[in-house]
Amino acid sequence: MPNHRADPVVDGDPGWEELIRRLAAASAEFAAMWAAHAVAQPSTRVKVYRHASAGDIALTVTGFDLAASPRTPPA
Known part of the structure; x- marks a missing residue:
């Protein structure tokens, strides 16, 4: 797959x-946005859950901010 972004989170992973590839195959609109670099950068953060008997459980999560899309309806 061609590298559309200089983003170490995506490139080479x-x-x-x-x-x-799957998103582009399923959506011509996504494929065009990806090719035009009009796709939001993923963000990574750590979520910590406190469990009564297991203690703190830290998970690293990666996501995209869809709220910036003009076609995303308000919550």
């Missing part, structure tokens, strides 16, 4: 590249 087979999981992300497969996701991008």
Whole structure:
């Protein structure tokens, strides 16, 4: 897959590249946005859950901010 972004989270990561391939195959609109670099950068953060017996459980999560899309309805 061509590298559309200079983003180490996406470029070279087979999981992300497969996701991008699947999204592009399913949506011509996504494929055009990705090719035009009009796709939001993923953000990574750590979520910590406090469990009564297991203690703190920290998970690293990656997501996209869809609220910036003009076609996303308000929550």
